[in-house]
Amino acid sequence: MTAIYKKELQTLFNSVMGWLFVAVNLFVMGLYFVVYNMMMGYPTISYVLQSVVLIFHMTIPILTMRSLSEERRNKTDQLILTAPVSVGKIVMGKYLAMVTVIAMPIAFAGIMPLLLGQAGEFQTGVSYSSLLGFFLYACLALAIGLFLSSLTESVVIAAVLSFAVLFLGFIMGGICSVISGFGTTGFASGLVKVLSCFDMVRRFDILSGGYLEIEAVVYYLTATALALFCTTQVIQKRRYSVSGRGVRLGAYSVTGIAVMTALTLAVNISLNYVPERYTSFDVTQNNLYTLTEDTQAFIKGLTEDVTIYVLVDESGKNEDLDKTLTRMDELSKHVKIEYVNPMVNPKFYYKYTQTEPADNSLIIVCGDRSTVVDYSSIYTYEMNYNSYSYEATGYDGEGQIVSAIAYVATEDVPKFYIVTGHGELDFEESYLNAIKKENIAYEELALYAADGIPEDAKGIIINAPTGDFSKEDADKVIAYLEKGGNALFVPTVVDVEMTNFDSVLAYYGVSVVDGVIVEEDREHYYQNPYYLFPEIASDDITDQLTNGAVFAPFSRGLTYDDMAEDVYYTPLLTTSADSFSKVGVSNGEDYSRQEGDIEGPFVVGLKAEKETGSGEISRALFVSSENLFTDMADDMTPGNNEKLFCSMISSLADHESVVGIPAKSFSMSPLVFSAQTVMTASVVCVILVPGILLVNGIVIWVRRRRR
Structure with missing residues (x-):
């Protein structure tokens, strides 16, 4: 096999073919x-590799x-066929020589993450998982x-067949989606499952999307082994075609291929039964895509059976959502996942909602209670003003599902009113x-138009009124x-006069200090002394904060x-x-201490519990930064501002906070390179290295032609 390997490798690099292949792929x-990583700043090379796949189908x-x-x-x-070496070794020698050639541009891609990691936060795991899938x-x-080349004497036919088969594997996912969309029979569903075995790209997309998927790795390895085995059997049959063993060997080859195919299917199918x-x-x-500890504890603690219906044929399922559901299913025997094909059962949702949900939406049922999680809420989106289109910025599948399960598994749904009108x-x-x-249900409440706070209110929220309350509104509160x-x-x-609103705060003996806090301890502010990182006290409300940081500008x-x-x-x-x-x-730039300023320290988050005249306990929470509960402030901490908000609301609602799972952001800071670095990389990666390899190949080919 070593001799065959060396011979094939020399053949490839003694001609222009091997050099051309490496040069073209390195160029692309x-x-x-340069475009995706250095100019656009994408923190992963998966975009590069996904773009190169189509070029591979031609090269x-x-x-x-x-x-x-x-x-x-x-x-x-x-x-070769008459040489004292097995056909399997001949095939492996040729195959490994071509793998060596293709490994060269891939090895170059393997260096990219090491370089890009110096320019900022980088998705190293995703990049190398994508690189493994690409290889x-x-x-x-x-x-x-190689297998298709063994079937014909024509080089052109071998090339055309290879391109056709590889391109078919590339678009097979789309073909399956079309069949699934139009087919409503068991035959169509079965056909989709069979054709999905030939979908070569789906597994690569999984490995490029943030999952190191053993099923995808095994698929590629077993499919490769099957193709090489079939190649061996084709050559083996031709090797003995002139002997009397031809018929027996032909039968053996067909049987061997059938057995190998069955074994390949068995290995891949068996992985579906592994957790x-x-x-x-x-x-x-x-x-x-990892379930948080809060989610795991919540799912494991379920005592009621919950069924989650996914409104899509399995061939069109969302991979992120499917993996989240599968992991929840594995955590508890009380969670059951069922896929419902809307084409087969178009009126299924009628039992739970009058509005038709989008494909991949979820209907979550527990006993007589149910709720719908529409697919549009699984991801968070923001407008990209460069392309004037919405782009997914985060994954919220876990949080939406856990919240929905908690909703159907309990009848405790308190209601809050958000006060408006001021x-x-x-x-x-x-x-x-x-x-x-x-x-928690919520509803806006204009106090001036209401007789008072409704009886079903578990709590109210008054968020930074910029105008004073009327005496009547204050009395209602x-x-x-x-x-x-x-x-x-x-x-x-x-800074406005808020006499009546202040009287509401005074009900608890609380008042607001004049001015805005300036922090002079560098450990407690970010860049600007008005941008506070206050000290967090230990309390049930603050226990969920992961790193002790809340941003309160x-x-x-x-x-x-x-x-x-x-x-x-209780100061918080x-x-x-x-x-x-x-x-x-x-202005926000004057931090100097002046006469009349008030000395600290100060409380900026407070819990008050008051015994009323009727013997009831009224609980209130105070936060003195109107920007604390905003996305801008939350971005400065790992979701802690939103966690604090959820914990406060749950505390006032008097139920345990187990479902406040925030959306997980896709975004990472873009990589930043100087114009000089980008220019240098462009010259080296796009022109210099591919050009040297191509010229070297041409020189070697010309020299051999002259001999």
Whole structure:
């Protein structure tokens, strides 16, 4: 086998073919590398490799077309077939020589993550998982090309067949989707399952998407082995075609191929029965697809049976969603996953909702309770103003599913009212979704148009009113609190007279200090002394914060009557002793201490529990930064601001917070390179290296032609 390997390798590199193959692929890889990674700053090379796959479909047939067909046409194959070496070793020698050639540009791609990691945060795991998938995909394509080359004497036919088969494997996923979309019979479903075995790209996409999937690796290895075995059997049959053993050997070859095919199918099918946690590994930098510890504890603690219906044929399922569901299914015997094909059962959703959900939406059922998780909420989106289109920025499948399960598995659905009518700040969509995830209903309430706070209110939220309450509105709130109502108060940073609103805070003995807090302890602010990282006290509300960091820009101090006998106070967020409240702030750049400023430390997050005149306990939470519960502030911490919000709401609702799983962001800081670095990389990767290899190949070919 070694002699065959060396001979084939010399043949490839003593002609222009091997050099041309390496040069072309390096050129394409280098071009996409410069564009995607260096100019656009993408923190993974998976985009580069996914773009190169289509080029491989054109270059690999050129590499494999002569491997066996030309020798057969020139009758030089008889020299090898009569040599004292097994056919299997002949095939492996030729195959490994071509793998060596294809490994050269892939090895170049393997250096890319090491270089890019110096320019910022980089998806190393995703990049190398994608590189592994790319290499295995190429190995399978080579094996298929080698097999097709063994079937014909024509080099052209071998190349055309290889391209056709590889291209068919490339588009097979789309073909399956078309059949699944139009077919409503068992035959169509069965046909899709059979054809999906020939979908070569789907496994590569999985490995490029953040999963190290053992099933995908085994698929490529077993399919490659099957193609090489078939090649061996074709040559073996021809080797003894002139002997009396031809018929017997032909029967043996057919039987052997059938057995090998069955074994390949058995190995791949058996992996479906291995738990997902042993065959699929999340390699993303921020564990996008790994269930959080909170989710695992929640799912394991289920005591009621929950059925999750996925409204899509299995051939069109979303891989991210499917893996999340599968891992939940493995954690608890009470979770059952069923796929419902809308083409076969178009009215299935009628029992649960009157609005038709999109494909891949979920209907979650527990007993008589049900809810729908529409596919549009599985990902978070933002407008890209460069392309004027929405782009997925995060994965929220885990949080949406857990919230929905908690909703159907419990009848405890408290309701909050968000007070409006006084210039209050609107909550951003992410925080409204966070309320829903806590299985808390919410509704806006214009106090001026209401007789009072509704009886079904578990709590109210007053978020940074910029105008004062009327005396009547303030009395409505106090009357609600006197009955044992609960509230979350966020005073505004705007310096306006708020006499009536202040009277509501004074119900708990709380008041707001004049000015805006300036922090002089560098450990407690970020860049700007107004951008606070307050100290977090230990409390049930703050226990969920992962790293002890909450971002509270432009905060005001809170004071309270600690001598009050009917109110119990718990400071949650405090500034350092080096802080002060700057009175009369004219701009956000003046941090100097002036006469009249108020010395710290200050409380910027407070819990108050008051015994009312009726004997009830009214609980209130105060946060003195109107920007704390915003996406901008939450981006400065690993989701801690949103976690604090969820924990506060759950505390006021008096139910355990087990479902506040925030969306996991796709975004990472883009890689940044200087223009000089980009230019240098462009010259080296796109022009210099491919050009040198191509010229070297041409020189070698010309010299051999002159001999």
